[in-house]
Amino acid sequence: MKYxxxxxxxxxxxxxxxxxxxxxEPGRHYKFxxxxxxxxxxxxxxxxxxxxxxxxxxxxxxxxxVCVIPMGRVDDGIALAHQEGVIFTCFGDMMRVPGSEGSxxxxxAAGADIRMVYSPLDALRIAKQNPDREVVxxxxxxxxxxxxxxxxxxxxxxxxxxxxxxxxxxxTIVPPLRALLESPDLRLDGFVGPGHVSTVVGARPFxxxxxxxxxxIVVAGFEPLDILHAITMILRQLxxxxxxxxxxxxxxxxYEGNQRALEVMAEVFELRPHFEWRxxxxxxxxxxxxxxxxxxxxxxxxxxxxxxxxxxxxxxxCGEVLKGVIKPWECKVFGTACTPERPxxxxxVSSEGACAAYxxxxxxxxxxxxx
Amino acid sequence: MTVVRxxxxxxLALCEDESGARHTVETALVEPVSSxxxxxxxxxxxxxxxxxxxxxxxxxxxxxxxxx
Numbered sequence: 001m002k003y004x005x006x007x008x009x010x011x012x013x014x015x016x017x018x019x020x021x022x023x024x025e026p027g028r029h030y031k032f033x034x035x036x037x038x039x040x041x042x043x044x045x046x047x048x049x050x051x052x053x054x055x056x057x058x059x060x061x062x063x064x065x066v067c068v069i070p071m072g073r074v075d076d077g078i079a080l081a082h083q084e085g086v087i088f089t090c091f092g093d094m095m096r097v098p099g100s101e102g103s104x105x106x107x108x109a110a111g112a113d114i115r116m117v118y119s120p121l122d123a124l125r126i127a128k129q130n131p132d133r134e135v136v137x138x139x140x141x142x143x144x145x146x147x148x149x150x151x152x153x154x155x156x157x158x159x160x161x162x163x164x165x166x167x168x169x170x171x172t173i174v175p176p177l178r179a180l181l182e183s184p185d186l187r188l189d190g191f192v193g194p195g196h197v198s199t200v201v202g203a204r205p206f207x208x209x210x211x212x213x214x215x216x217i218v219v220a221g222f223e224p225l226d227i228l229h230a231i232t233m234i235l236r237q238l239x240x241x242x243x244x245x246x247x248x249x250x251x252x253x254x255y256e257g258n259q260r261a262l263e264v265m266a267e268v269f270e271l272r273p274h275f276e277w278r279x280x281x282x283x284x285x286x287x288x289x290x291x292x293x294x295x296x297x298x299x300x301x302x303x304x305x306x307x308x309x310x311x312x313x314x315x316x317x318c319g320e321v322l323k324g325v326i327k328p329w330e331c332k333v334f335g336t337a338c339t340p341e342r343p344x345x346x347x348x349v350s351s352e353g354a355c356a357a358y359x360x361x362x363x364x365x366x367x368x369x370x371x
Numbered sequence: 372m373t374v375v376r377x378x379x380x381x382x383l384a385l386c387e388d389e390s391g392a393r394h395t396v397e398t399a400l401v402e403p404v405s406s407x408x409x410x411x412x413x414x415x416x417x418x419x420x421x422x423x424x425x426x427x428x429x430x431x432x433x434x435x436x437x438x439x
Contacts, residue, residue, distance in 0.1 A: 091414075119415020121397060141414065148416035151397050199411060199419040252411055252419050260400045261418060 279319020
C-alpha cells in the first residue's frame with residue numbers, strides 16, 4: 001500500500017542503521033525522547049531499537065493520551081456514568097483504565113450504561129437515538145483528537161441536540177514538554193517530535209525546544225524508516241552544531257499545522273488554569289475545557305462530579321515511565337502484578353502506552369543486542 | 372484511510388481503512404476531498420490529507436530513499 005510498504009523496507013532500514021552507526025561519536029551516550037506513544041509502539045513492533053547502536057538510547061515521553069489521565073478523573077467519569085438516565089460514552093482504551101475503585105468496564109458490569117465509541121460523532125448519534133436519555137462523551141486526547149470533539153460540539157449545537165454533553169479532559173502537548181525540559185532528572189540530547197499532533201498544531205510550536213533549551217527536534221512519521229531517518233537527522237544536527245526544528249513527516253505535517261482545526265478548537269475550547277497529569281502533577285495551562293459559548297454542553301457543569309484528587313497506586317511507576325526516568329521493566333510490578341489483562345497503571349492499558357508496548361512485543365530483558 | 376464516497380452536504384465521507392473496514396469520517400478540516408484521496412483520520416475526523424507533492428527537502432529525502 002502506498003505510503004506504507006515503502007516505509008517498511010528492510011534493506012533500507014539496514015542502510016539507515018549503518019548510516020546512524022557512522023554518525024555517532026564512539027564513547028558518547030545519546031539519549032533521545034520520542035514524545036508520542038505511537039512512536040513507542042512502532043519502535044518495538046518493528047524492532048527499530050535493535051537497529052540502533054548501543055550508545056543511542058530512546059526514552060519514552062508523555063504523549064499517550066490515556067496514560068496521562070489521573071485516577072481522580074476516571075473516578076469522576078464513573079460517578080457521572082452512575083447518574084440516573086445517563087449513557088456514558090468513551091474510547092475503548094479508556095474503559096480499562098483503573099480508577100480508585102475499579103474501571104469504567106467494571107462500572108458497566110455493575111449496571112452503569114457505558115458504551116464504547118470510535119468517535120465523538122458516534123456518541124452524538126447515540127444522543128440522537130435516545131432523546132430521553134442524557135449522553136455524556138468522555139473526551140480525552142491531545143490536539144490530534146480535540147478537533148474531532150470540537151466539530152462534534154458544533155454539530156450538536158447546529159442540530160439542536162440538547163441531551164448531549166462532553167466531559168472534557170483534552171490536553172495540550174507543549175506544557176508537559178516544557179515541564180520535562182525543566183526537570184533535572186532527565187538529560188536529553190534531542191527529540192523525535194510527535195507526528196500526528198503536529199498535523200494539527202504544526203511544527204512551529206516546538207521552536208521553543210531549540211530556542212530555549214538548545215535541543216534539536218525532528219517531527220517524524222510512524223513507519224520504521226521514518227523513525228530511523230528522524231534519528232539520522234537529529235544526529236546530523238548534533239554533528240554539524242545545528243539546533244533546530246526539522247520536519248521529516250512533511251507528507252502529512254504542514255509546518256504551520258491545520259489552520260481550520262486550530263480555529264475550531266479556539267472557538268470551542270479554552271485553556272484551564274491548571275490540569276493534573278498522571279505522574280507529572282499539575283501543569284499550568286495544559287488542559288482544555290469548553291469555552292463560555294459552549295458551557296451549556298459541558299458535562300461538568302450539567303452534572304455534579306466529585307472532582308477529588310486521588311493519589312496513584314503506590315506500586316505503580318507510570319509517572320516515572322511517562323517522564324522517561326525509568327524503563328517499563330524497571331517498575332516493580334511490570335509483567336507480574338501489572339499486565340495488559342489486569343493493568344495497575346495506565347501505561348499498561350493503552351495501545352500507545354510504553355509498558356504495553358514492552359509487554360506485547362516481549363521486551364522483558366534489560367540487555368540489547370549491539371549492532 | 373482512503374475516501375470511498377463523499378457526502379458534501381453533511382460534511383462527511385465514507386472511508387476505508389487498511390484492513391478494508393469502512394467508517395464515516397468528518398471531513399470539515401480537509402475539504403475538499405474526493406474519492407480515492409488518502410486522509411489521516413483521528414477519532415472519526417480527517418485531520419490531514421496526505422500530500423505527495425508537498426515540497427520539503429527532508430521528507431523528499433526519505434521518499435527518495437524509499438523510492439516513493
